[in-house]
Amino acid sequence: MSALLGCGAVVLAGCGSMPVTGDVKAVDASQPGDSQVQVYAVAPREGAPPSEIVDGFLESMTSDDPAFATTRKYLSADARSTWRPSGSTTVLAQAPNRSGPLLHDEDNRATRDREATYTLTGEQVATVDAQSSYRPLAPTDYSQSLHLVLEQVAEGKKEWRIDVVPDGLVLGQSDFKRLYRSVNKYYYATGARNGRSTLVADPVYVRNRTDPVTRMDTVTQTVRTLLAGPTDWLRPVVDSRFPAGTVLRKGVTALAPDDQNVLKVPLSLKADAVDRSACRMMAAQVLFTLRDLTSARVERVQLEGVEKRLCALDADDAPQFSAERGSQGDDSQYFINDKGQVERILGATVATGATGTPEPVTGPLGAGIVPMGSVGVSRDEERAAAVSSSGQHLYVSSLEAEGELAEPLVTSTANKSADRLSPPSWDGRGDLWVADRDPAGPRLLRLAGGTGEPQEVGVPGLDGARIEELRMSADGVRIALLLTKDGRTTLNIGRVERRGSTVSPEISVEDLRQAAPQLADVSAISWSGRSRLVVVGKEEGGVQQVRYVQADGSSSASGALPGVNQVQSVAAADDEQLPLMAETVGDGIVKLSPGENWQTVLKKGKALVYPG
Structure with missing residues (x-):
């Protein structure tokens, strides 16, 4: 079959395509975990048969297609306007298989058929919901249908397009790991004892590089999901210090620290009313959330409202806002000896480990x-x-x-x-x-x-x-x-x-x-x-x-x-x-x-x- 996708990358590897004849096998579009690989979507070719439309659509979902504009070209006019790729993500053990009535002797049948149904199958291992929250599953059979029709695309010209498609993305594990990364956003535990604040990690997945839907870079996506509040599972036991409804200022798609490693975060009007104490706790949430992103070495966060600069917080000062109980020195290690007594190995450190x-x-x-x-x-x-x-x-x-x-x-x-x-x-x-x-x-x-x-x-x-x-x-x-x-x-x-x-x-x-x-x-x-x-x-x-x-x-x-x-x-x-x-x-x-x-x-x- 003709190439459905072009592949370009800092390191070029594993451009995969789906078969159209013979036995159906899953082929991942990239090598596992290689986040540098970029897959570029290619629009459907003129006169493409239904199976090629299905394969092109599936592979296009694994690309960095801006706004999924090219991906939508595989859909009918109605489906193009209603399909929501950001609704959820279905993660399969491998790229999905597809089967359908036109799999064999397709050229002859495609000329007389006016519609076709293909079934996507695989082994589902996880879902990622609209809040970017990951949920693992015991391996479960996955099956979804794609319906295609011949749609008029120009006067006297019809092409196969998908008119019934489930919302969200369907990805094999290797593509999911290539396209997304796990980050922890942080909120404060409710009911803190003696007024002590404790920051709790709330893991979510954000897009590597630029998100096709929001056009935000990874840092901006991460701050955006922090502002959106905790995931449903964690929400009953944590709070955010950001006022409800606070979002990034309209049009912000890129956040990066300046040459002094200061990150300025422009917020909407909702944040203007916060006092300095609450603002510094908000800034601590941002600092803890961004500290694992190697692309953003942030030494200071500066929160900016619509009408004024709100506050700033240095990375060295952030830990005071998460005062978990702990010793002041290096953790010791404790064990039971052969007499049933408790012993300790003093002062485990990164440099020495357990050598005492x-x-x-x-x-x-x-x-x-x-x-x-x-x-x-x-x-x-x-x-x-x-x-x-x-x-x-x-x-x-x-x-x-x-x-x-x-x-x-x-x-x-x-x-x-x-x-x-x-x-x-x-x-x-x-x-x-x-x-x-x-x-x-x-x-x-x-x-x-x-x-x-x-x-x-x-x-x-x-x-x-x-x-x-x-x-x-x-x-x-x-x-x-x-x-x-x-x-x-x-x-x-x-x-x-x-x-x-x-x-x-x-x-x-x-x-x-x-x-x-x-x-x-x-x-x-x-x-x-x-x-x-x-x-x-x-x-x-x-x-x-x-x-x-x-x-x-x-x-x-x-x-x-x-x-x-x-x-x-x-x-x-x-x-x-x-x-x-x-x-x-x-x-x-x-x-x-x-x-x-x-x-x-x-x-x-x-x-x-x-x-x-």
Whole structure:
């Protein structure tokens, strides 16, 4: 067939086209993840048969076609005006297959037929909604129809055009990764304790380079989606300091820092009424949102209203607006030694990793009066919670003062150790969380401030699944759960909602979502930064793998990690540059520093964790 698309790129690679005869196979238009490849749309050629129109339309959707103007030329006049490419994006494992009645002996039949229907099929793995929010799916059969008619395009001249087409884009995974990138926009957690502000990452996908619909560059798209407010899933637990209805000033399509690395953001009239304090919090949202964009090294954000300059904020000052609880120094690493005592490796840093000499922690957990099986350390590193080696009791103790081991705060009455308490986890608010896996009465428990009577937390989406393990995010509004049901253990992310008063709070975990549906069995998890997790699991019939997954369930840019044998648990820090740690069978505790291979840290030891 004739070429449907021309390909031009900084690096030219993988210009694909769809077949029109013979067996139908999916062909991706680019190599996976190569964001430098640009695919240029080409209008339908005169006299093109229906299958070529369908193929040209599908390939044109993978292009950087401005306003999708060329893509619309494959549509009928009516469909051209109603098709909304920005409505949603369907992500398939591979580029879509198409089949239809005119697939064979088409030249003869096309002359006498006046309409045709083609079916697009594939394996759907995700959707991206109109808010640019990614939702992974367990691989699901996808099927949609495209209807074509002979439409008069000039006097005495008719051409095949698509007159029935679903809204949105349909892309294979490789094209999706080439065209879009994940960014975190930031909002403030509601119900902050003691007036403390905590910024929460809300991951979305924006277009690499220029968005065909809005004509905005990547930075402008990112600021635009920040101003639009949080995604529906996160909205119940976060707020924006931007006044409702605030948008970029009309006509703004490009934002870039000047030669002093100052980014000026012109806002609509809605922003003019904000006071200086709220304005600086708005600027902090912009700074945190843009810090991961390598194309925009921003040292200062200057917000500008219609009638006046509103405020400015330096990047160095932004962290004061997100005061998560944490220690002032480098995070230590904590583990259980072969005697059941809690030890620490002091001061993990990006440069040194975990190279210090282990030493017992201060207090009764380091003395080993009661052998422990797992430990969780508060983010300020002042206290630790530990579960006894039998899994029956949860203790909380100071890491700064000697003393007797206090009575357990939680006790499980399950008969088997595996059915008792999970490893504990602290959130950034200073609250302690643990699951009792007792089949006779499973519970998710929260201890406010790590003290007092445990409060049972409702999880309405469990649907008979059992909580095997949990990890709280630093922001305290998301919880990662390993849930077991019907012999499978899956990773789910839930939203932590807090209602009621401070004295009598009502806490629940809402709207559970699978975060790694491609993994048939997940065995270990840890948060790694504000919106990323490290996950240990297996695909159906596959071998164990360690990989990064974004909180929205999409694959992290860093993706799969170097292989390591028989991982039992993993630990990552809030600082993504600190080494990833893993407990293995045979090699003990190992670490993976950026750009290096796995190295053994301790031959003996288990349950290693960072604070949190």
